[in-house]
Amino acid sequence: MTFDISKIARRNILGLEPYRCARDDFKVGLLLDANENTHGPSAALSAREESLELNRYPDPHQIELKQKICDFRNSEAATKGAIVPVPLVEGVEKKLTPENLCLGVGSDESIDALLRCFCQPGKERLLVCPPTYGMYGICAQVNDVELVKIPLKLDDFQIDKEMILSSVLNDPSIKLIYLTSPGNPTAAQIDLTLFVQLLEELEQNTWHGLVIADEAYVDFSPIGSSLAPFVNKFPRLVVLQTLSKSFGLAGIRLGITYSTPEVSLLLNSMKYPYNISNLTSDVALRATTPEALAKMRETCSTIVEQRGILLKNLLELKGIGKNRGGLDANFLLIEVLNKEGNPDNEVANNVYNYLATKRNVVVRFRGKELGCTGCLRVTVGTEKENETLVEEFREALKRYN
Numbered sequence: 345m346t347f348d349i350s351k352i353a354r355r356n357i358l359g360l361e362p363y364r365c366a367r368d369d370f371k372v373g374l375l376l377d378a379n380e381n382t383h384g385p386s387a388a389l390s391a392r393e394e395s396l397e398l399n400r401y402p403d404p405h406q407i408e409l410k411q412k413i414c415d416f417r418n419s420e421a422a423t424k425g426a427i428v429p430v431p432l433v434e435g436v437e438k439k440l441t442p443e444n445l446c447l448g449v450g451s452d453e454s455i456d457a458l459l460r461c462f463c464q465p466g467k468e469r470l471l472v473c474p475p476t477y478g479m480y481g482i483c484a485q486v487n488d489v490e491l492v493k494i495p496l497k498l499d500d501f502q503i504d505k506e507m508i509l510s511s512v513l514n515d516p517s518i519k520l521i522y523l524t525s526p527g528n529p530t531a532a533q534i535d536l537t538l539f540v541q542l543l544e545e546l547e548q549n550t551w552h553g554l555v556i557a558d559e560a561y562v563d564f565s566p567i568g569s570s571l572a573p574f575v576n577k578f579p580r581l582v583v584l585q586t587l588s589k590s591f592g593l594a595g596i597r598l599g600i601t602y603s604t605p606e607v608s609l610l611l612n613s614m615k616y617p618y619n620i621s622n623l624t625s626d627v628a629l630r631a632t633t634p635e636a637l638a639k640m641r642e643t644c645s646t647i648v649e650q651r652g653i654l655l656k657n658l659l660e661l662k663g664i665g666k667n668r669g670g671l672d673a674n675f676l677l678i679e680v681l682n683k684e685g686n687p688d689n690e691v692a693n694n695v696y697n698y699l700a701t702k703r704n705v706v707v708r709f710r711g712k713e714l715g716c717t718g719c720l721r722v723t724v725g726t727e728k729e730n731e732t733l734v735e736e737f738r739e740a741l742k743r744y745n
């Protein structure tokens with residue numbers, strides 16, 4: 345079915361004229377048009393910060409940064425051995441361009457923006473697949489958008505494609521499907537063939553909505569796993585990524601939304617014009633040089649290697665059950681057992697609290713999430729941090745087991 349954005353986006357957003365900032369009109373000259381302070385910053389700045397002209401508003405469009413991000417993702421899609429299903433590779437008609445991108449203050453901003461763009465408060469709904477990232481529910485509640493929950497299959501944390509399809513096809517008020525791949529807290533990538541089948545089946549139907557693939561952790565999966573290069577092939581697909589994880593830049597707050605130029609235009613029209621600060625774009629530009637990208641890949645490989653070692657060492661401890669989640673992200677979802685050998689929330693919570701309050705080692709209790717009874721989510725750290733973690737776990741487990 346042809347993609348008709350006017351049937352998907354909210355009417356008030358479709359008619360939005362983007363805010364036109366002073367710099368859209370004139371870029372050079374004696375710039376006294378934006379009520380900036382031309383005396384300069386009041387804080388003492390480093391030479392680098394001085395060079396960023398922090399007394400000026402940032403560039404609302406960030407084309408240079410967007411281009412560098414596109415070049416990187418296009419290059420990875422073309423990598424030999426990219427693991428997206430083969431028919432999809434043949435279907436790449438157009439490479440990503442800056443028109444496919446909207447940048448945000450982390451992907452948390454993008455999650456909220458999509459809701460505001462597409463879901464009418466009090467009327468339309470959002471589909472999520474628990475256990476999943478908590479911000480979808482929080483943004484939905486803030487925007488008065490009801491959640492429809494179709495749990496992941498709890499044996500392998502894969503999506504229930506048939507249930508998702510029947511839900512959205514029977515309920516036109518569902519406008520967005522949020523899928524996390526790799527998942528949080530599941531650490532499991534959604535099988536790409538299944539994902540593509542879902543997209544293909546939705547393209548053939550009359551559903552007026554979008555599927556959002558939140559790929560915050562995708563760089564810890566094999567290279568070529570990202571669906572971002574396919575937003576031009578599947579107009580109902582939106583992909584979210586972030587510099588917070590693989591790039592090690594959670595502090596700069598930079599999230600990326602990939603979508604068709606039509607969707608992207610709406611998202612760019614509604615965002616706050618200056619959401620990406622000069623400081624953020626300066627660091628992000630340095631993070632997308634070929635050298636920095638090579639370093640990012642190298643760090644991801646190290647984390648993946650460490651993930652294997654950490655898992656092996658944790659599984660050898662008495663009181664640890666199995667790895668409940670997948671092996672596609674920079675964390676593990678580990679079962680903590682009681683004396684009877686069953687995953688147990690009380691024991692897991694005790695271990696978690698003891699580690700945090702007595703041993704200064706902080707992991708995350710996830711036992712209350714669907715299908716995660718007795719589970720702790722453990723981020724893979726450096727080699728030394730992981731060794732400390734295992735030793736502390738060993739001692740903590742002895743106390744409660």
Ligand SMILES: Cc1ncc(COP(=O)(O)O)c(C=O)c1O
Binds near residue numbers: 477524527586599
């Ligand atoms: C699945 C998922 N999406 C998005 C985010 C938020 O990322 P950002 O730092 O870009 O806002 C997180 C953070 O933990 C996450 O786990």
